[in-house]
Amino acid sequence: MAATRRGARTRQQIVEEAARLFNTHGFAGTSVNQVLDATGVAKGALYNHFASKEALALAAFDHAVAPLRTMVDQALGGDAPPEDRILAMLEGVRQIAHHRALPGGCPLTNTAAEADDAFPELRAKAIDLVRAWRTRLAGVLAEVASCGRYLLPAPPEELAGVMISMLQGAGLIAQLLGDASAVDDAVAFLHDRLEDCRITPA
Amino acid sequence: MAATRRGARTRQQIVEEAARLFNTHGFAGTSVNQVLDATGVAKGALYNHFASKEALALAAFDHAVAPLRTMVDQALGGDAPPEDRILAMLEGVRQIAHHRALPGGCPLTNTAAEADDAFPELRAKAIDLVRAWRTRLAGVLAEVASCGRYLLPAPPEELAGVMISMLQGAGLIAQLLGDASAVDDAVAFLHDRLEDCRITPA
Numbered sequence A, B: 001m002a003a004t005r006r007g008a009r010t011r012q013q014i015v016e017e018a019a020r021l022f023n024t025h026g027f028a029g030t031s032v033n034q035v036l037d038a039t040g041v042a043k044g045a046l047y048n049h050f051a052s053k054e055a056l057a058l059a060a061f062d063h064a065v066a067p068l069r070t071m072v073d074q075a076l077g078g079d080a081p082p083e084d085r086i087l088a089m090l091e092g093v094r095q096i097a098h099h100r101a102l103p104g105g106c107p108l109t110n111t112a113a114e115a116d117d118a119f120p121e122l123r124a125k126a127i128d129l130v131r132a133w134r135t136r137l138a139g140v141l142a143e144v145a146s147c148g149r150y151l152l153p154a155p156p157e158e159l160a161g162v163m164i165s166m167l168q169g170a171g172l173i174a175q176l177l178g179d180a181s182a183v184d185d186a187v188a189f190l191h192d193r194l195e196d197c198r199i200t201p202a
Helices: A002-025 A032-039 A043-049 A053-076 A082-098 A107-113 A120-146 A156-177 A181-196 B002-025 B032-039 B043-049 B053-076 B082-098 B107-113 B120-146 B156-177 B181-196
Strands: none
Touching: A002 A032, A002 A043, A002 A053, A002 A107, A032 A043, A032 A053, A053 A082, A053 A107, A053 A120, A082 A120, A082 A156, A082 A181, A107 A120, A107 A156, A107 B107, A107 B156, A120 A156, A120 B156, A156 A181, A156 B107, A156 B120, A156 B156, A156 B181, A181 B156, B002 B032, B002 B043, B002 B053, B002 B107, B032 B043, B032 B053, B053 B082, B053 B107, B053 B120, B082 B120, B082 B156, B082 B181, B107 B120, B107 B156, B120 B156, B156 B181
């Protein structure tokens, strides 16, 4: 039992350190030895938890995007009015951009930028995440469109796609400028446009 | 004279190959030796043109973003009606996304993603490019706002920022998905929204 707990703790420590290193230096730029050095874990112990650098990178990616995934689930789920769930998601994106859990910027951006070098399974994971986010957001936008209080300018699926593009691009520019105000601007803009789409007075 | 021409040709060949390598593997992931191997140029000849790997990376970045810079200048310049110049820029972004001159995706995205590892001068160049694009676009949007045919939903500077975020993010998602349709969608969306802002019938 104690050994299992210790094993789980070691695994978690490896994943956290790997996420930090992969997010900063990329998949190609990070070696298993660097993870070993940073954690002080023995090579055998690491390979006990992860069969390969690839398996470790996949677990590290899941760890890195967990805040985004959890935020999207929580913000867009529940039974608040759909427009409030959209606004909660926008605020969640803003919070993530202002309080990055990992050095190196957005793990989705970094994975996309390295897509040529990274291995296909990692890219597939990032693609799944973007598609799941878009589908989820489109579903809530469809609720907004059908609730009778809003007239949206485009179909929910299209709106979800361009909203995610805008938020992701704002995150990229924030990462480049070292200043999250591009994300604040995108969130405020989308918030205001949603208000503009209201048919009945607030 | 012949030696000068040969020198210029060698320099150009080095820059093109370096742009290809840096854009695919990043600044940290590319060595001067790889550039030498890929070009077949002697080390002394390369250092004759570029004092350092840093100097080479700056020239390679300029080469990599030249299509974007030229497109923005041409589309937003001239004396066509300002709304047509915006539409020309949107179409230009779409063309660049569909016909990437370099492997490895968008050089701006790649530089932003590597910002932690890259050296400050490279990051500064990418920042300058984004700011110049935004300022230029905001200027043309100000013309649209004041021409009497459109009622824009936000100030030109803010609109320019969110438009560039959306286009850049769409490029990122296109790069991740290996499919430029996210850029087509963003361009079509912005085109339609501009039409929505028309006060007088087309």
